Amino acid sequence: MSDTPTTSSGRRSAAVAPLIPRTAVVPAAGLGTRFLPATKTVPKELLPVVDTPGIELVAEEAKSAGAERLLIITSPGKDGVVAHFVEDLVLEHTLAARGKESMLAKVRNAPSLLEVASVIQESPLGLGHAIGCVESELADDEDAIAVLLPDDLVLPGGALGRMAAARARYGGSVLCAIEMPSDEISAYGVFDVEDDPQDPDIKRVRGMVEKPAPEDAPSNFAAAGRYILDRKIFDALRQIEPGAGGELQITDAIALLIEQGEPVHVVIHEGTRHDLGNPGGYLKAAVDFALDRDDYGPALRAWLEQRLAKD
């Protein structure tokens, strides 16, 4: 195995935004059915993008943005997700004894990023329900949380910092939006938006709907898996009923906050976004990351060119 030093993502943002909430919540309780049979025993969030689990990339993003604590929501039997962020002293000792310094650095990265805590969502009742499970873990002075869905890689970094800056200006909750083609919009939470005359990259949200039929979508702006949610979200989560897919949806709680007069804005993300939630999107992310690496990129590029020339 190569011991060449590499960065785990190669895409870290240098920007540190001091205003991001202290706790970054990462929901990782899903069954990962799109990745069966692999996810019978391996949590989807630990599948490697080249060599680094998607959830570690997301934790790096939270750290770069200034979060202090990673609060992982898991489900029974998915202990491996949290274990990934715990030091493995036996493995570290073995690598150190063999002089494998760069491997040691890779193994130590996840546990060194942030303070890590976890909560268990006992039943798969939806993303809204999962997020509701973290309320009791927050300190009294935490007036907002960041939520990062580990299915979504939002690149380059910096979206959370821009969202935190928008919250400092407008208050309330701020989400990240990406523009999607109409034929893909029904897979997302979709925003009804109005322009901000002062900032073309920010829009005020008038409403939000989860997985609308294409003809009912209020816009082509979709939720991209990054949220800064005011603590009032927990009251809203207590008031909503099951929605799309029979699940308690975070989208419906956000829509309720808007109805109650709370400010909600989106920051438009213009960069790349990968969807690790299905094998097709996961493969694109892996190829994209691998092409940027010094150790695997050149050979992969040459092989891809040859392979594509055959079609």
Ligand code: G1P
């Ligand atoms: C979830 C959210 C949805 C959001 C999407 C982003 O849906 O419910 O609002 O647009 O993540 O990836 P899921 O992909 O879990 O069905």
